[in-house]
Amino acid sequence: MTDIIDDPLQRRYRAVGTALAVSVYVFLLSPLVITIPMAFGTANTLTFPPTEFSLDLFRTFFNSPGWVNPLLNSIKIALATTSLSLFAGTLAAYWLVRREFLGRALITGVIMSPLIVPSVISGLGLYLYFSYFRINSSTLSIVLGHIMVVLPFVVVMIMAGMNKLDRNLEFGAELMGAGTIRMFVTVVLPQLVPSLVSAALFAFLSSFDEFILSWFLSGPDTITLPVRMYNALNWEVSPVIAAVSTLMMALSLVVCVAAISLRKATPADG
Amino acid sequence: MNMTSSIRATAIFMSPAALIAIFIVMPPLLYVVYTSVNGLAFSLDLYADVVASKLFRQTLITTFVISGISCFVSLVLGFVVALHLASQPARRRAILLGLVLLPLWTSILVKCFAFMVLLGREGVINSILSWAFDAHIQLPMILNRIGTLIGMINWQVPLVVLPILASLLAIDEAVYRAASIMGAKPARIFWTVTVRLSLPGVLAGLLSIFVMSLGSFMVPALLGGPKDLMLSNLVDYYSRQVLDWPRASTISVILFAISVSFAAPLALWRRSRRI
Amino acid sequence: MMPLPREERTQQVARDDSRPNGLGEDVVSAARSNRRDGSAGLVAKNRSENDPKYAIELKDISKYFGSLAALHPTKLAVNRGEFLTLLGPSGSGKSTLLNLIAGGSGPSTGSIFLDGRDITRMPPRERGIGMVFQNYALMPHMTVFENVAYPLRARHFDRSAIRAKVTEALDRVGLRGLEDRKPRQLSGGQQQRVGIARCIVYAPAIIMMDEPLGALDKNLREQMQGEIKRLHKDLGTTFIYVTHDQEEALNMSDRICLMSLGAIAQLGTPDDLYFRPRSRFVAEFIGESNIITGRVEGNGRMLVSGNETFLVPHEKRSTGSELTVMVRPERVRICGSAESVTTGENVLDGEVVGTAFVGGTTRVAIQCANGLHMTAKMMSDRLATRPAAGDQVRVCWSSIDTVTLDS
Ligand SMILES: Nc1ncnc2c1ncn2[C@@H]1O[C@H](COP(=O)(O)OP(=O)(O)OP(=O)(O)O)[C@@H](O)[C@H]1O
Ligand SMILES: [Mg+2]
Numbered sequence: 001m002t003d004i005i006d007d008p009l010q011r012r013y014r015a016v017g018t019a020l021a022v023s024v025y026v027f028l029l030s031p032l033v034i035t036i037p038m039a040f041g042t043a044n045t046l047t048f049p050p051t052e053f054s055l056d057l058f059r060t061f062f063n064s065p066g067w068v069n070p071l072l073n074s075i076k077i078a079l080a081t082t083s084l085s086l087f088a089g090t091l092a093a094y095w096l097v098r099r100e101f102l103g104r105a106l107i108t109g110v111i112m113s114p115l116i117v118p119s120v121i122s123g124l125g126l127y128l129y130f131s132y133f134r135i136n137s138s139t140l141s142i143v144l145g146h147i148m149v150v151l152p153f154v155v156v157m158i159m160a161g162m163n164k165l166d167r168n169l170e171f172g173a174e175l176m177g178a179g180t181i182r183m184f185v186t187v188v189l190p191q192l193v194p195s196l197v198s199a200a201l202f203a204f205l206s207s208f209d210e211f212i213l214s215w216f217l218s219g220p221d222t223i224t225l226p227v228r229m230y231n232a233l234n235w236e237v238s239p240v241i242a243a244v245s246t247l248m249m250a251l252s253l254v255v256c257v258a259a260i261s262l263r264k265a266t267p268a269d270g
Numbered sequence: 271m272n273m274t275s276s277i278r279a280t281a282i283f284m285s286p287a288a289l290i291a292i293f294i295v296m297p298p299l300l301y302v303v304y305t306s307v308n309g310l311a312f313s314l315d316l317y318a319d320v321v322a323s324k325l326f327r328q329t330l331i332t333t334f335v336i337s338g339i340s341c342f343v344s345l346v347l348g349f350v351v352a353l354h355l356a357s358q359p360a361r362r363r364a365i366l367l368g369l370v371l372l373p374l375w376t377s378i379l380v381k382c383f384a385f386m387v388l389l390g391r392e393g394v395i396n397s398i399l400s401w402a403f404d405a406h407i408q409l410p411m412i413l414n415r416i417g418t419l420i421g422m423i424n425w426q427v428p429l430v431v432l433p434i435l436a437s438l439l440a441i442d443e444a445v446y447r448a449a450s451i452m453g454a455k456p457a458r459i460f461w462t463v464t465v466r467l468s469l470p471g472v473l474a475g476l477l478s479i480f481v482m483s484l485g486s487f488m489v490p491a492l493l494g495g496p497k498d499l500m501l502s503n504l505v506d507y508y509s510r511q512v513l514d515w516p517r518a519s520t521i522s523v524i525l526f527a528i529s530v531s532f533a534a535p536l537a538l539w540r541r542s543r544r545i
Numbered sequence: 546m547m548p549l550p551r552e553e554r555t556q557q558v559a560r561d562d563s564r565p566n567g568l569g570e571d572v573v574s575a576a577r578s579n580r581r582d583g584s585a586g587l588v589a590k591n592r593s594e595n596d597p598k599y600a601i602e603l604k605d606i607s608k609y610f611g612s613l614a615a616l617h618p619t620k621l622a623v624n625r626g627e628f629l630t631l632l633g634p635s636g637s638g639k640s641t642l643l644n645l646i647a648g649g650s651g652p653s654t655g656s657i658f659l660d661g662r663d664i665t666r667m668p669p670r671e672r673g674i675g676m677v678f679q680n681y682a683l684m685p686h687m688t689v690f691e692n693v694a695y696p697l698r699a700r701h702f703d704r705s706a707i708r709a710k711v712t713e714a715l716d717r718v719g720l721r722g723l724e725d726r727k728p729r730q731l732s733g734g735q736q737q738r739v740g741i742a743r744c745i746v747y748a749p750a751i752i753m754m755d756e757p758l759g760a761l762d763k764n765l766r767e768q769m770q771g772e773i774k775r776l777h778k779d780l781g782t783t784f785i786y787v788t789h790d791q792e793e794a795l796n797m798s799d800r801i802c803l804m805s806l807g808a809i810a811q812l813g814t815p816d817d818l819y820f821r822p823r824s825r826f827v828a829e830f831i832g833e834s835n836i837i838t839g840r841v842e843g844n845g846r847m848l849v850s851g852n853e854t855f856l857v858p859h860e861k862r863s864t865g866s867e868l869t870v871m872v873r874p875e876r877v878r879i880c881g882s883a884e885s886v887t888t889g890e891n892v893l894d895g896e897v898v899g900t901a902f903v904g905g906t907t908r909v910a911i912q913c914a915n916g917l918h919m920t921a922k923m924m925s926d927r928l929a930t931r932p933a934a935g936d937q938v939r940v941c942w943s944s945i946d947t948v949t950l951d952s
Contacts, residue, residue: 004650004651005648005650005651005666005667005668005669006666007456007668009455009456009668010456010668013456013457013460014357017350017353017354017357018354020350020354021350021351021353021354021355024347024350024351024427025351025366025369025370027347027424027427028369028370028373028424028427028428029369029372029373030384030388031373031380031381031384031385031388031424032372032373032376032380032381032384034384034387034388034394035380035383035384035387038387087286088286088287088289088290089287091282091283091284091286091287092283092284092286092287094283095280095283095284099280099283101280101284107284107287107288107291110291110292110295110296111287111290111291111295113295113299114295116481116529116530116533117299117485117526117529118484118485118487118501118502118522118525118526118529119485119487119502120485120487120501120502120505120506120522120525121298121299121302121485121505121522121523121525121526122298122299124298124302124505124509124515124518124519124522125297125298125299125300125301125302125522126294126298127509128298128301128302128305128515128519129297129298129301132301144294145294147290147294148290148294148295151287151290155287180279181279181282184283202375205375209377209379211377211378211379211488212487212488212502215506216509216510226377226379229379229383230379230488230492233379233382233383233386233492234491234492237383237386237387241383242383242387245377245379245380245383245384248376248377248379248380249376249380252372252375252376252377253372255375256368256371256372256375257368260364260368442680442682444678444680444682445682445683445684445685447647447649447669447676447678447682448676448678448682448683449684449695449699450648450668450669450670451647451648451669451670451672451674451675451676452670452675452695452696452699452743452744452747453670453671453673453696453699453700453747454670454695454696454699455670455699458698458699462684462695463684466686467685467686
């Protein structure tokens with residue numbers, strides 16, 4: 001283009017800035033990029049770059065109960081966590097955004113607190129607490145723990161979605177005689193669908209990837225995929241982990257892409 | 271619209287979350303505190319004991335050193351990225367932001383595994399170096415401080431980019447134009463406008479990654495050596511290996527207090543800015 | 546770094562230059578003697594290109610965004626010390642033109658001369674131009690003093706000089722005593738005064754203002770108009786002012802450059818634009834107008850619908866060609882049926898279809914017998930004596946008040 005004002009000083013700063021930024025992008029992405037080719041290597045050695053490509057590692061993964069059971073556990077737990085925290089989180093987020101009520105600040109603080117409380121503390125506390133009820137090592141205990149850390153994310157995301165809605169629509173529905181609950185179901189929820197879907201995706205991903213709480217709460221039968229992976233990393237770095245990592249990354253990628261395209265689909269989003 | 275809504279409606283909308291808050295979120299913390307003071311006997315002996323212990327002190331220092339260094343480096347790297355993102359046209363920014371968000375939403379375990387492969391004694395980087403210098407190079411880059419820092423920085427950078435980017439994008443573009451018309455050179459504009467006006471985002475990002483890094487567990491456990499254990503690892507050690515729950519609880523409470531003392535100013539400051 | 550030789554030359558030229566205009570000769574020379582180095586270009590002139598006639602000269606500059614022409618190739622020369630207003634509807638390219646002069650982006654074609662010096666590709670900071678923005682564009686984190694001192698610090702003035710100049714500039718805009726406030730603690734009008742102070746403080750060769758009063762309410766706007774005009778008189782600097790408010794433009798300008806669709810529709814004094822609009826667009830944009838279309842009859846007459854003929858100024862166009870003329874409503878009289886009509890006046894019978902009483906003047910809409918719709922504007926009378934809808938009236942206007950428009 002001819003219509004650029006050529007400013008050597010500015011150009012130099014930009015060049016330096018871009019070079020630095022690119023190297024940071026490389027640093028951020030290199031761990032992700034490196035695992036993928038390894039996942040398609042052969043079963044016996046962990047080399048980079050692999051000399052041969054195959055699906056051996058994925059086959060090994062899906063054929064060993066030691067990996068498949070944790071995978072199924074994680075999926076089960078993530079589904080339960082997602083549905084329960086979405087239910088509680090959506091109702092609460094709506095009320096927190098739209099209404100003023102006694103104890104609002106207190107309950108917000110408690111719900112959001114897992115964002116700053118280090119997970120180890122929650123993990124230890126939940127472990128001690130659930131021991132009292134003798135529900136340790138159960139799937140239930142892990143789901144409850146996950147709800148605790150996933151709920152704040154869900155509430156924040158739905159609140160952000162709520163803030164973009166025009167409250168006059170709700171007001172209008174109430175003027176026309178709809179009760180609060182009917183109004184919520186017929187007016188608010190339909191408009192919230194994009195936020196609900198992305199909140200659900202991120203809730204699923206957070207629960208699926210959650211490690212520390214599961215580390216404290218899981219028993220031999222309820223081991224989750226990240227716990228299994230942590231154990232594997234601690235004892236022997238086996239090539240199957242590359243396949244596991246690739247699967248987990250694929251999940252992250254799907255969630256990110258879905259969330260971004262959902263955001264594009266919402267005209268209200270600036 | 272009546273803002274103080276009926277108790278019944280509030281109960282319907284808030285009760286699931288309230289039940290979770292009351293029966294799941296609060297008890298563990300209370301339980302930890304309860305255990306740490308030896309239940310109703312209420313004694314602070316364990317605290318005195320823990321604070322006097324050499325292992326604890328060493329770990330506390332390690333925790334602050336690792337968190338401090340990694341947060342500072344992450345801040346600088348994050349600022350570079352945020353600056354670059356802010357200067358891009360909207361479309362390209364969205365794509366590049368995806369490159370930052372993907373690592374953010376990838377499990378730390380995955381990244382730790384990748385760094386083991388990359389930085390190990392026979393890892394990718396050492397292999398490349400060996401090949402390049404035609405020698406058998408085995409730089410120790412994991413199971414030590416360097417590995418820990420690299421791992422920590424890698425997950426902190428994306429977190430710090432977002433608030434900085436938000437405050438950079440909030441700067442009125444006309445202010446830049448005004449500054450350059452008034453004769454300021456790029457370096458002056460950078461310091462007096464860009465850096466100065468992004469400080470809120472910088473501070474928010476820095477505090478939040480610092481609070482999070484105080485509680486890190488996986489990176490020091492997987493990429494660090496015995497000297498790089500942080501407080502979370504110590505809690506884990508006492509609870510799972512020594513099975514000394516009270517001591518683990520005591521350390522937890524101390525860690526919690528430290529985290530809150532850094533998170534509270536952030537929360538208060540955010541609230542004061544919103545009003 | 547910048548190529549140093551140019552800067553040295555710049556400084557030297559600036560020093561021995563005797564500029565007729567500027568923020569008072571004493572202030573300008575004081576500004577120069579206070580400069581420690583020549584790192585930031587103040588006003589730079591290049592004697593080698595003969596004595597430049599214009600403060601700013603635009604030679605066929607254009608700006609395209611993709612296929613959209615924000616500004617078609619345009620020529621414009623701004624005289625020294627002139628107050629030139631860019632006027633036009635939204636999207637007509639006013640800001641684009643200003644931005645090209647300021648150096649926010651480069652033109653797609655053409656070149657820009659500042660005091661005879663080609664600045665087309667020069668970065669904004671070296672141009673030595675001042676600019677006032679619609680939304681103030683003040684540094685939100687700096688006090689009023691720091692904001693006004695900013696351009697001086699960029700030029701490495703020493704502390705005492707900065708204090709003196711900032712104080713003087715704040716004095717001029719009536720903001721003394723508010724030095725330590727932050728912009729958000731000021732009203733809109735005060736913020737814009739800061740914007741003006743920080744612009745005049747470094748005595749730029751040209752001061753540009755992009756709708757500086759756009760965000761202010763009507764009363765304040767009128768007050769500030771007066772102040773800006775006075776400032777222009779005191780400083781003698783060349784002003785380029787952007788507005789889409791025609792009254793503001795008529796009131797303040799030496800010349801108005803009326804823009805439309807990325808091109809200059811007409812450039813001239815306020816009188817020119819009001820009394821001798823060249824095109825229908827100009828006539829309709831500035832003031833109110835009655836547009837009459839018809840054909841040339843020759844002999845100073847035109848033929849309009851209803852086989853009526855009107856007297857118009859003498860017309861060189863050939864008989865039968867299309868003709869559009871314009872009469873301002875205040876030149877249209879409503880006369881009683883008895884009143885005699887002087888020669889050279891056009892007369893039409895009609896019926897009042899509506900009146901609008903807007904204070905000092907009353908606007909009367911008349912449907913004429915030949916189908917023409919005319920508006921007349923008159924000094925207001927009381928309701929009883931004002932024309933009312935349904936009244937049968939005669940309207941008349943003189944041929945010398947009729948303006949012929951292009952096409
Ligand atoms: N950066 C840009 N990219 C694409 N088109 C642009 C850009 N800037 C301006 N335009 C277009 O150029 C045309 C002229 O815009 P300009 O801002 O100069 O108008 P203006 O006369 O200042 O209007 P206003 O009175 O609304 O400020 C408009 O159609 C606008 O949409
Ligand atoms: Mg404009």
